[in-house]
Amino acid sequence: MRKILPGDAEIPLRRQVPLGLSPDRDRRRPLWVDGDPSVLRLPAIGIVGTRQPSAHGLASARAIAATCVAEGWVVVSGAARGIDEAAHEAALGAGGRTIGVLPSPAPGGLRQGARRLGGRMLSAGALISDRPPGTPPAAWSFVARNSLLAALTDGLIVVEAPEGSGALITAEAASEFGLPLAFVTAPYGAKSAVGGLSWLARAAEPTLLPPDVLPPQLLVDDQGLRAWLRVCAASLREDRAVRAPQDTLPVAAPTPGGLRGLILHALGRAGAAGLTEGDLLGVSEGVEGALPSALTLLALQGLAEQRGGRWRVCEGAVLRSRA
CATH class of the missing domain: 3.40.50.450 (Rossmann fold)
Incomplete structure (x- = not known):
């Protein structure tokens, strides 16, 4: 392996x-x-x-x-x-x-x-x-x-x-x-x-x-x-495998769309105060049961974190615009 x-x-x-x-x-x-x-x-x-x-x-x-x-x-x-x-x-x-x-x-x-x-x-x-x-x-x-x-x-x-x-x-x-x-x-x-x-x-x-x-x-x-x-x-983009030099690795993750994008927008507006999972229920309205999975994925992506029961945008997270 x-x-x-x-x-x-x-x-x-x-x-x-x-x-x-x-x-x-x-x-x-x-x-x-x-x-x-x-x-x-x-x-x-x-x-x-x-x-x-x-x-x-x-x-x-x-x-x-x-x-x-x-x-x-x-x-x-x-x-x-x-x-x-x-x-x-x-x-x-x-x-x-x-x-x-x-x-x-x-x-x-x-x-x-x-x-x-x-x-x-x-x-x-x-x-x-x-x-x-x-x-x-x-x-x-x-x-x-x-x-x-x-x-x-x-x-x-x-x-x-x-x-x-x-x-x-x-x-x-x-x-x-x-x-x-x-x-x-x-x-x-x-x-x-x-x-x-x-x-x-x-x-x-x-x-x-x-x-x-x-x-x-x-x-x-x-x-x-x-x-x-x-x-x-x-x-398909260029699919040639390369060994990227340290200074040419991707420097930002793509800004998520969909529910995760809406969550990040809400967390960004909340700033350091953060939001509880209950506060975010309104964001996920109409997407039944999707909030816990979306928060887990944002944490895995290094874009959001939970501390003291409140969710915040990760310090230092840089999002690359899709534009």
Whole structure:
């Protein structure tokens, strides 16, 4: 298992800022990679969704992963039961490469039933975590895993996601990184897809997406998927891996949009006094259950911190405008 950091040769330029997440060089997000780290340089599509999918969702995940492989993409997912495992297995079955993003390094970060799949993934990709080897998963590490998964992709597809799903945290992170985002049509009345479709509807509100982010797409067939993959390919920045000198590393994290952007704006206005989580409930109104996850991600990004029960913008945090 290898430890790598943003700025190392294995990390392509387009992933430096999402993986750096902090203007402080000493707080760069380390990655522990089991398998082939060179897979990080390749164009990649994330496929995520619920652990309890419908038959429609499983079939969609498998078909989408196979098409992504046929079009030359690495498939990235979280190695969880349901949509994730279906995507990994279909990618391997199609002769492709795949990355599993874990809440802690294998074997601890893999559920018992996924150990065999994890072994197959190591032969055709990698298992990656941002926690040190031997560290057991914690509740917050699953939130961090969702953000990390988005940072390792060049586009994200949400197949099925109920309200409160970790896949929606991944979708929010992807939108804040400026990545193309797509959702899959659901069978009529399926509760397993309500969260994703609600997220798609909310994304039409101008305050919830940064101005330079493409609106998410609704995928209805293979033709639409291939067209969306062409959009992802066109949006790729220079992907040449370089070893960045110390003085050329990213100096600021991108200013988050969406709920996290609204939270940071509120915290900035509050200044040193800070705000309690209760004070911030009004900011997250209409985004059920999203506030704790958003605050956790801001803390992981080095942008906000909690002291004495009150949240504040981190001292020294520098936000880079998307303009």
